[in-house]
Amino acid sequence: MKLAAVFVGMALLPVWWPAAPLWADPLKDDMVVINAGPVELGAPDKNSLAGPALYQVDSFSIDRREVSNSDYNRFTRASGHQAAAFADDDDFNRPDQPVTGVTWEDANAYCRWAGKRLPSEIEWEKAARSGDGRLYPWGNEFRASYAYLTGEVPIAISSYPPQDTTPQGLIGMAGGVSEWVNNIQIAFGGICGRALSHQSGKTTSDRPVFDQLLAKGGELASFAPACVVGSQTASMAVIAHNERLSKLLARLGKPGWGMEKCAYIKGNSFNGLAHMTKLTNRMWDYTNTVAEFVGFRCAKSGS
Numbered sequence: 001m002k003l004a005a006v007f008v009g010m011a012l013l014p015v016w017w018p019a020a021p022l023w024a025d026p027l028k029d030d031m032v033v034i035n036a037g038p039v040e041l042g043a044p045d046k047n048s049l050a051g052p053a054l055y056q057v058d059s060f061s062i063d064r065r066e067v068s069n070s071d072y073n074r075f076t077r078a079s080g081h082q083a084a085a086f087a088d089d090d091d092f093n094r095p096d097q098p099v100t101g102v103t104w105e106d107a108n109a110y111c112r113w114a115g116k117r118l119p120s121e122i123e124w125e126k127a128a129r130s131g132d133g134r135l136y137p138w139g140n141e142f143r144a145s146y147a148y149l150t151g152e153v154p155i156a157i158s159s160y161p162p163q164d165t166t167p168q169g170l171i172g173m174a175g176g177v178s179e180w181v182n183n184i185q186i187a188f189g190g191i192c193g194r195a196l197s198h199q200s201g202k203t204t205s206d207r208p209v210f211d212q213l214l215a216k217g218g219e220l221a222s223f224a225p226a227c228v229v230g231s232q233t234a235s236m237a238v239i240a241h242n243e244r245l246s247k248l249l250a251r252l253g254k255p256g257w258g259m260e261k262c263a264y265i266k267g268n269s270f271n272g273l274a275h276m277t278k279l280t281n282r283m284w285d286y287t288n289t290v291a292e293f294v295g296f297r298c299a300k301s302g303s
Contacts, residue, residue: 003235006143009292016197019159020070020245022173022204027255030064030065030146031042031061031062031064032061032062032063032064032127032168032170033059033060033166033303034057034059034060034061034062034123034126034127034131035059035303036058036132037056037057038054038055038057039054039055039057039126039129040052040054040132040133041122041126041129041134041280042051042125042215042280043054043056043278045269046147047281047282047283048086048281048282049121049122049125049280049282051280053131054125055122055126057122057123057126057213058301059301059302059303060119060123060299060300060301060302060303061299061300061302061303062119062123062124062297062298062299063116063172063297063298063299064169064170065098065157065170065171065172065297065299066098066099066157066158066171066172066176066177066179066295066296066297067098067099067107067295067298068096068097068099069084069087069092069093069094069096069097069098069099069141069294070087070095070096070185071099071110071213072099072102072110072138073087073095075109075110075113075114075168078113079109079113079231079232081109081110081113081224082106084099084100084101084106084290085101085290086100086101086292087101088209090195091149091152091153092153092154092292094157096156096157096158097153097154097155097156097157098154098157098172098176098295099175099295099296100154100177100290100291100292100293100294100295101290101291101292101298102180102290102294102295103284103287103289103290104118104180104184104287105287105288106290107295107296108182109178109294110298111296111298111299114298115300116298116299116300117182117298117300117301118180118181118182118296118298118299119181119182119297119298119299120181120183120299121181121182121183121264121266121282123181123299124179124181124266124299125171125242125266125279125280126269127166127168127170128166128170128173128266128267128279129279129280130168131289132168134279135280136174136277136278136279137163137164137165137166137170137173137174137241137279137280138164139165140199142277142278143163143272144274145160145161145173145178146163146164146174146266147160147161147163147164147172147174147277148152148160148161148164148172148175148176148270149174149175149269149270149272149274149277149295150270151193151270152270153177153270154176154177154192154270154293154295156262157171157172157176160172160175160176161175164176173227173267173279174267174268174277174279175267175268175269175270175277176267176269176270176295177267177293177294177295178251178265178266178267178268178269178272178276178283178291178293178294178295179265179266179267179294179295179296179297180263180264180265180294180295180296181265181266182263183263183264184261184262184263184287185226185263185284185288186212186260186261186262186264187260187261187284192262192264192284193262193284197255198234200216215249219232234285240267241292249288260286260287260288261286261287261288262285262286263284263285263287263289264282264283264284265282265283265284265294266279266282266283267279268281269293269294271292271293272293
């Protein structure tokens with residue numbers, strides 16, 4: 001708190017003035033702590049993280065719920081940032097609906113303003129799958145009625161089916177709206193992160209190699225040294241090189257190269273298909289585009 005003073009008549013009286021910004025509120029800052037440790041993530045298909053594989057994830061906190069229109073409106077008023085694309089649409093602008101019509105850049109700007117950041121894909125998936133490998137917040141069997149997966153517009157976050165809540169209390173990871181995550185790649189040929197999105201299978205027999213890699217503290221430890229990319233086998237080193245190259249090109253973002261920045265999107269929405277509800281599923285879009293069914297939540301490192 002900061003101490004200020006005001007004049008009342010002829011007297012100078014002390015007044016407490018809050019050091020924290022007035023937009024802060026307990027609901028927006030309600031976060032769930034996810035402890036550090038290894039976790040099995042991913043799936044053997046082109047629309048997922050490479051896996052199933054063991055990922056070493058540092059501790060982080062993630063918003064219990066998606067960012068709402070009310071939250072986002074505080075941000076635009078305080079910062080002068082442009083309003084969400086559907087801010088004037090009565091079907092999408094109710095205060096308690098998750099904000100949609102925001103680009104990846106918008107979402108990233110909001111999280112930075114709030115002292116946070118977008119979660120990475122592995123963080124989002126670890127949090128959503130509760131660390132025990134479940135495919136849905138409620139377990140391993142698909143139940144269409146357990147998440148908000150049908151409709152024409154988003155509904156209030158408080159109205160999501162109660163089953164779409166993880167054991168740690170994260171709300172709306174399976175349905176509601178899909179969510180931007182922090183991973184940026186380069187799209188070319190109509191594919192985001194082309195070399196990384198065609199990993200159609202993995203062998204998982206070499207557990208000693210897996211344990212050795214994990215013991216070294218690497219970001220990614222895999223059961224096997226190779227995965228199948230189409231009809232070819234690519235080493236994890238080649239895949240890692242492609243990922244570094246893709247991220248470098250994304251940072252450069254040179255116009256005229258025939259490539260555009262893209263980012264991954266996690267979680268199903270009211271506008272999705274049933275198979276998208278699986279928490280391993282990954283979607284993508286260009287970072288400068290908006291959709292009526294894509295929102296976001298924020299995270300921050302540490303606990």
